[in-house]
Amino acid sequence: MLRSKVAGLGKYVPERVVTNEELTRYMDTSDEWIRERTGIRERRWVEPGDGNTTATMGAKAARQALERAGMEPADIDFIVFATLSPDYIFPGSGVLVQKLLDMPTVGALDVRNQCSGFVYATAVADQFIRTGMYKNVLVIGSEVQSTGLDVSTRGRAVSVIFGDGAGAMVLTATDEDRGFLAHSLHSEGKYAEELIVKYPSSNFPSQKYFEHLQQNPDDTSHFPYMNGNFVFKHAVIRFQEAIMEVLQQAGLTPADIDLLVPHQANLRISQFVQKQLGLRDDQVVNNIQKYGNTTAASIPIALTEAWEEGRIKDGDHVVLAAFGSGFTWGANLLKW
Ligand code: UT7
Numbered sequence: 623m624l625r626s627k628v629a630g631l632g633k634y635v636p637e638r639v640v641t642n643e644e645l646t647r648y649m650d651t652s653d654e655w656i657r658e659r660t661g662i663r664e665r666r667w668v669e670p671g672d673g674n675t676t677a678t679m680g681a682k683a684a685r686q687a688l689e690r691a692g693m694e695p696a697d698i699d700f701i702v703f704a705t706l707s708p709d710y711i712f713p714g715s716g717v718l719v720q721k722l723l724d725m726p727t728v729g730a731l732d733v734r735n736q737c738s739g740f741v742y743a744t745a746v747a748d749q750f751i752r753t754g755m756y757k758n759v760l761v762i763g764s765e766v767q768s769t770g771l772d773v774s775t776r777g778r779a780v781s782v783i784f785g786d787g788a789g790a791m792v793l794t795a796t797d798e799d800r801g802f803l804a805h806s807l808h809s810e811g812k813y814a815e816e817l818i819v820k821y822p823s824s825n826f827p828s829q830k831y832f833e834h835l836q837q838n839p840d841d842t843s844h845f846p847y848m849n850g851n852f853v854f855k856h857a858v859i860r861f862q863e864a865i866m867e868v869l870q871q872a873g874l875t876p877a878d879i880d881l882l883v884p885h886q887a888n889l890r891i892s893q894f895v896q897k898q899l900g901l902r903d904d905q906v907v908n909n910i911q912k913y914g915n916t917t918a919a920s921i922p923i924a925l926t927e928a929w930e931e932g933r934i935k936d937g938d939h940v941v942l943a944a945f946g947s948g949f950t951w952g953a954n955l956l957k958w
Contacts (some may be wrong), residue, residue, distance in 0.1 A: 625801030626751035626759070626793040628956070630691025631926040634682035635666040635787040635913060636674050640768075645782055649775040656782050661889020665785030665914030667768035675709045677718035679788035680764035683922070684719060687760070687790040695723040698792070699756035701730040702747045704739030704763045704918035706819075706947070707770065708732065719762060736817075737885050737946020738807075739763055739918030740789070744942065744954045745805040747793050757795045763918035764788035770819070772845040780846050783888070785914030789922020800937070800957045804871035806864045807952040813856070816849040817947035857887060857945040861895045864953035865943050872955055876900055878939050880958075881928060885944035886910035886920040895943075907933070917946065934958050 641664045642653035656662050668674040680703060688695060703716035714732030719725075735742040740763040747759040764787070771781040793802075820843040822828040835841060861884060869875060876899040884892045889910050896906045907924045916923060921942050928934055938958040945951035 624752050624754055624795050624797060626748045627796045627798070627801035628791055628958070629693065629758070629794040630687040630689070630792040631790070631922065631929050632683040632686025632688070632690060633787070633789045633923045633926040634679050634686070635923070636668045636672060636679070638667050638669045638672070639664050640667045642782070648773045649778045649781070651778050651782055659888075659890070660783055661908070661910050662783065662914050663911045666787055668766050668786050674766065674786070676705050676707050676764045676766045676788075677709045677715040677722060679766070679786070680715060680762040680790065681719045681722040683764065683788040683790035684723060684760055684762055687792045691792040691794070693758065693792060695725045698725060698728060698758050698760045700728055700747070700750055700759045702733060702743040702759060702761045703730065704733040704735065704743040704761075705765055706734065706736045706739065706917055707765045707767055715764065716762075735918070735950045736948060737887060737915075737917050737920075738944035738948070738950045738952050740921040741942055741944045741952040741954055742807060742950070743918075744791070744802070745807055745952070748802045748805065751793060751795045759793045760790065761793060761922075762788065762790045763920070763922045765917045765919045767917065770845065772842060776842065777845055779850055780848050783915045785916045787913055787916040787919045787923050789919050789926055791922055791925070802954060802956045804868040804955040805952065806867035806871075808860070808864065809948045809950040811948065813949045816949070817847070817853055819844065819846050854888065854891065856949060857891050858894045860945045860949070860951040861891065861943050862898050864951050865895070865899065865941055868941060868953045868955035874939060874955075879905060879941055880938035881905060881907065881934055881940045883907045883921055883925045883928060883940065883942050885946065886913065886924060887915050887945065
């Protein structure tokens with residue numbers, strides 16, 4: 623039976639560190655509020671002239687993942703790129719990575735599932751490998767969110783949370799008794815507007831929206847809007863449901879989890895889920911303290927760091943899980 627296993631992991635974050643203290647210069651907030659409510663101490667933001675875009679950071683993470691997999695870009699058969707902050711409205715960032723890595727004309731697919739983008743992208747990549755269509759698939763999650771945030775008191779409930787960065791994973795086909803065992807993917811579109819960037823869009827194209835903004839300078843529909851409490855309440859439930867679903871598919875229980883890599887949305891969400899599942903601190907990866915919430919990039923960055931720190935060994939059951947805008951949520955279970 624064909625499965626896909628992780629052949630290599632990589633990450634890249636911009637050099638610029640933005641502390642909570644720095645944010646107090648731009649808005650009415652405090653280190654204490656941010657740490658207590660979210661766990662975040664600092665995040666990375668791109669800066670003008672550093673050459674970092676969603677695609678270039680994705681390419682850097684991908685190079686590291688390929689190197690660790692002992693592969694060349696030409697060994698990759700397909701790219702799945704998850705982001706909510708593509709370099710262009712179109713084309714997607716997957717084709718830009720293909721260009722940056724000078725890859726042959728392999729297919730590139732962008733996944734638009736926000737915080738759960740990497741979980742969805744992983745499930746998609748795994749299906750291509752399981753069917754035998756592709757052998758090596760490059761999965762990337764990358765985000766530049768800082769350039770689209772309202773970095774003023776008006777936008778503080780959202781802008782203190784988000785960070786920039788990228789992570790990548792090379793999946794390869796195996797007939798060994800390991801690799802991805804189960805996936806759970808869900809969405810609930812009735813809550814699409816609870817976590818959203820509305821405009822500019824096909825409903826309200828740029829030119830029309832810019833004219834509208836001149837007359838209505840207080841409209842913030844081009845910045846992310848999040849109904850924070852509402853999202854939080856759904857997240858803590860959906861995370862657990864998705865994790866339980868993949869465990870059940872594989873005939874396992876929470877006690878069988880060796881490492882949970884949750885999307886880094888909010889430390890309080892991860893701690894709540896950890897408690898509900900009865901997991902110890904060493905069974906859950908938390909690095910939101912250093913990077914903030916990097917949306918589709920958070921899981922591959924956290925997974926890469928956990929692997930670099932030697933927290934994953936052969937045969938371990940690792941669970942990736944996420945919840946976010948859409949609402950969309952899901953989980954992937956793998957035996958390392
Ligand atoms: O990534 C996937 C999806 N996202 C999530 O999963 C995030 C889910 N939600 C959250 O993490 C939390 O809801 C937040 C961290 C966003 C907000 O925390 P909260 O405990 O829900 O705070 P709140 O929105 O209820 O705001 C509490 C107070 C308000 O003041 P009043 O009305 O009580 O006077 C806010 O105006 O805190 C105020 N506030 C702030 N104060 C200082 C909001 N943002 C800030 C801030 N600094 N940055």
